[in-house]
Amino acid sequence: MPVESVFPRLEALLPHVQKPIQYVGGELNSTVKDWDACDVRWALMYPDAYEVGLPNQGVMILYEVLNEREGVLAERTYSVWPDLEELMREHRVPQFTVDSHRPVSAFDVFGVSFSTELGYTNLLTALDLAGIPIEAKDRTVEHPLVLAGGHAAFNPEPIADFIDCAVVGDGEQAVLEITEIIRAWKAEGSPGGRDEVLLRLARTGTVYVPKFYDVEYLADGRISRVVPNASGVPWRVSKHTVMDLDEWPYPKQPLVPLAETVHERMSVEIFRGCTRGCRFCQAGMITRPVRERSITGIGEMVDKGLKNTGFEEVGLLSLSSADHTEIGDIAKGLADRYEEDKIGLSLPSTRVDAFNIDLANELTRNGRRSGLTFAPEGGSERIRKVINKMVSEEDLIRTVATAYGNGWRQVKLYFMCGLPTETDDDVLQIGDMAVNVIAKGREVSGRNDIRCTVSIGGFVPKPHTPFQWAPQLSAEETDARLGKLRDKIRGDKKYGRSIGFRYHDGKPGIVEGLLSRGDRRVGSVIRAVYEDGGRFDGWREHFSYDRWMECAGSTLPEQGVDVDWYTTRERTYEEVLPWDHLDSGLDKDWLWEDWQDSLDETEVEDCRWTPCFDCGVCPQMDTEIQIGPTGKKLLPLTVVNE
Amino acid sequence: MQRIRLRYTKRGRLRFTSHRDFQRAFERALRRAEVPMAYSAGFTPHPKVSYANAAPTGTGSEAEYLEIALTEQRDPEKLRLLLDESMPTGLDIVDAVEARTSGLAERLEASVWQIRLPGADRTEAAGAVQTFLAAGTVEVERRTKSGMRTFDSRAAVKRLEVVDDAGDGPVDDACAILRLVVRHSTPAVRPDDVLSGLRATADLAPPVPAAVTRLAQGPLDEETGTVTDPLASDREAATAVRFAAAGPASPPAVQEGPSAEAPDGSA
Structure with a gap:
């Protein structure tokens, strides 16, 4: 059945909205396949504005992986801004894909990638605009399967009522497996309707279907157990892990938008996973083990990617890029290769202790020497032991001394506030650290115009981390602590003017905390916020803390819980956590031990360089650490002289 | 240094491209097509591209103009084909001529x-x-x-x-x-x-x-x-130069220089 483009109707609305280019598609390297020649069709969404969603690597990778398959089609859709949403409702234009402007409701799967929980209200907006019932129980065989992925999907319980299924872990192979199951079911004439295909997916053990699990509660509000309610559905659903990144060199042809977006560069994921063991870091916990892309694999991706895009910058992405076993050779090799082309290199996540000046010089050789950014995360030696961020103040001072001595003028430092066991003193020591950085910088550079910017975010405890049991610091206490630090920095006559201070108030963190460690009961809050007009919660100008608290106040008490119960309450060992039936591979007892070690200020090493410490992931998921060095070098490409 | 003037379009849904959007897309196309661009001096060198009188966002156009500066000689038509292939459909490069006169902007x-x-x-x-x-x-x-x-x-x-x-x-x-x-x-x-x-x-x-x-x-x-056509005077000047350089016995394409052999891979 042909599906018509909604573009003619959308086009009439575009002259009336901001930045219409974001809705028209036509990006370089985008793909439009023949609808009728495909039997499984995916609409992929990043639930934020186009300018944020387009550069998302996850969506870009799956888009390519799916479109490369014969008979499979994938198109993209993003959240529309409120100005267009209003016009679309008025003129009855449904949520559309930007590739060929087909209605999202016409696809087989509506896959939504959640990097953050703050996209949940945007999911509800998109479902409603698409004409898909907001609650999964109201959908029929005519509607797409609504599938959640991304890091937030490691606890999809707060959106369990709105999604049909979720995938945890790496998506590359998972989307292909799901495609085959749907293809077979459709080819048989869709027997048993929606439930049958969901059951087939659930029985694989790698797709989570909330409706096949009942959640039972204790009288005090805690969960007593989560139990499968259909035959053949496993008790726990496992995450997916892609092994050998060199076999998955995606994106090969990154999308190049016409509209301006947040990241405009050729990004290559140089490794996946991290075993540094920072206890606050959900990404590091749920993406284990470390799997490196080889230096030659990286070289090929950069080469092809730059030819296909014309980007001027290469981003070497990972959770801690300087930790790649051959990062020095990679940076030098790429800087040599692209010296003539004015291609800049960036390494978004660099640890203080992994930094070295040769590497920094290679990175800035072809481009601008902007600021250096490090994340000590905690102000005191004590709190850094609690969070297992094994960086000493001496490391930091030595590193910044080298940087200032080599001509850098600006250093940015990231910290968190509200970490477990934290006191005012731990946070006030951030100010001391900044002062020491400036003092050392003035000494080695002989200049007074150097700067240090301190940037602080509120800590939010996340599922599948050792801090999943920890109490979150209330918004009021967070604000009070940050206020004391601000006064201390401003009051420093000698160094204060050289220190920049940026922080967010504690309120958004409480909402993020509610959504991160929430269970199915939190769904009622999300729905109420959406119905009250809540959208784009990751955007300061759209986020409303008061709205969230009012909606929580009107829906949670009747279910016997409240916001504090989800956020500032400490959990015990015995408590069944809402995400326990989603298996990240981490042994819950190991996580608990690591939480206890944290309280004792005991550090844990990185298993790449020390013996295995039994976090459980490799045996549970049948995976292994994949790292170099390969000993290979990045050869310059043959230059063809014209 | 060679200067080449181009006419381009904003057609169909890509008429919603803003001028800033076009600039970024065009400069990336120059990189993909490996055009030997001249760069401005300074701390952050930019390729030398001059845009003239861009149409507002949301209006289509068959006649937008820009001029680029190259460090090596290129055949304008081959360059046009290469760039056109490198730009999204709708932002089409439709005309190219070597600049031999001054004041394109004033002629508009x-x-x-x-x-x-x-x-x-x-x-x-x-x-x-x-x-x-x-x-x-x-x-x-x-x-x-x-x-x-x-x-x-x-x-x-x-x-x-x-x-x-x-x-x-x-x-x-x-x-x-x-x-x-x-x-x-x-x-x-x-x-x-x-x-x-x-x-x-x-x-x-x-x-x-x-x-x-x-x-x-x-x-x-x-x-x-x-x-009338703002590139007409450049075209006339080019014809005159070609005629003068060719003389009675020379091969007609001699003035194109080494770039005539440049592989363009576009055909």
Whole structure:
């Protein structure tokens, strides 16, 4: 059945909205396949504005992986801004894909990638605009399967009522497996309707279907157990892990938008996973083990990617890029290769202790020497032991001394506030650290115009981390602590003017905390916020803390819980956590031990360089650490002289 | 250093491309096509590209112009093909000529616009045009960066008429098409200003947004009100140079230099 483009109707609305280019598609390297020649069709969404969603690597990778398959089609859709949403409702234009402007409701799967929980209200907006019932129980065989992925999907319980299924872990192979199951079911004439295909997916053990699990509660509000309610559905659903990144060199042809977006560069994921063991870091916990892309694999991706895009910058992405076993050779090799082309290199996540000046010089050789950014995360030696961020103040001072001595003028430092066991003193020591950085910088550079910017975010405890049991610091206490630090920095006559201070108030963190460690009961809050007009919660100008608290106040008490119960309450060992039936591979007892070690200020090493410490992931998921060095070098490409 | 002038389009849905969007896309296309660009000096060198008089976001165009500076000689037509292939469909590079004269921007004296008014009555539109043209001045308002601004939309209009044929087949009854020749002035009078003027003088208010396309821009013949090709003088100069360089016995392409052998891979 042909599906018509909604573009003619959308086009009439575009002259009336901001930045219409974001809705028209036509990006370089985008793909439009023949609808009728495909039997499984995916609409992929990043639930934020186009300018944020387009550069998302996850969506870009799956888009390519799916479109490369014969008979499979994938198109993209993003959240529309409120100005267009209003016009679309008025003129009855449904949520559309930007590739060929087909209605999202016409696809087989509506896959939504959640990097953050703050996209949940945007999911509800998109479902409603698409004409898909907001609650999964109201959908029929005519509607797409609504599938959640991304890091937030490691606890999809707060959106369990709105999604049909979720995938945890790496998506590359998972989307292909799901495609085959749907293809077979459709080819048989869709027997048993929606439930049958969901059951087939659930029985694989790698797709989570909330409706096949009942959640039972204790009288005090805690969960007593989560139990499968259909035959053949496993008790726990496992995450997916892609092994050998060199076999998955995606994106090969990154999308190049016409509209301006947040990241405009050729990004290559140089490794996946991290075993540094920072206890606050959900990404590091749920993406284990470390799997490196080889230096030659990286070289090929950069080469092809730059030819296909014309980007001027290469981003070497990972959770801690300087930790790649051959990062020095990679940076030098790429800087040599692209010296003539004015291609800049960036390494978004660099640890203080992994930094070295040769590497920094290679990175800035072809481009601008902007600021250096490090994340000590905690102000005191004590709190850094609690969070297992094994960086000493001496490391930091030595590193910044080298940087200032080599001509850098600006250093940015990231910290968190509200970490477990934290006191005012731990946070006030951030100010001391900044002062020491400036003092050392003035000494080695002989200049007074150097700067240090301190940037602080509120800590939010996340599922599948050792801090999943920890109490979150209330918004009021967070604000009070940050206020004391601000006064201390401003009051420093000698160094204060050289220190920049940026922080967010504690309120958004409480909402993020509610959504991160929430269970199915939190769904009622999300729905109420959406119905009250809540959208784009990751955007300061759209986020409303008061709205969230009012909606929580009107829906949670009747279910016997409240916001504090989800956020500032400490959990015990015995408590069944809402995400326990989603298996990240981490042994819950190991996580608990690591939480206890944290309280004792005991550090844990990185298993790449020390013996295995039994976090459980490799045996549970049948995976292994994949790292170099390969000993290979990045050869310059043959230059063809014209 | 060689300078090449290009004409490009903004067609179909890509008419919603803003000028900034176009600039980024074009500079990336230059990189993909490995064009030997000259760069500006300074801390952050930029490829030397001069844009002239870009059409507003949301209006289509068949006649946008820019000029690029190269460090090596290239054949303009081969370069055009290469760049056109490297740009998204709709942002098409349609004409290229080596710059042999100065002052392209000054030659862009006027524009020809086509304004399609779906749902507007043609007779009514024709009447409105007559009223507009008969007026001495037609004050209109437009929101600019510095707030609302009032200016005359009439004086810059050289010609304005209702046409029967948009060049793409006969016009159906439920649509009026205007053709506008407007002199480039300060403040610039844009098609939507003329539409505001038609609304102000003759109450012409079409039910749906107009589809506006720039058909041409270039030197204005004051007598006939026609707009001619702004690249014509470069083309003539190129022909003259080719003729002079070739002489009676030389091969005709000699002036193209080493770039004639450049592999372009575009064919």
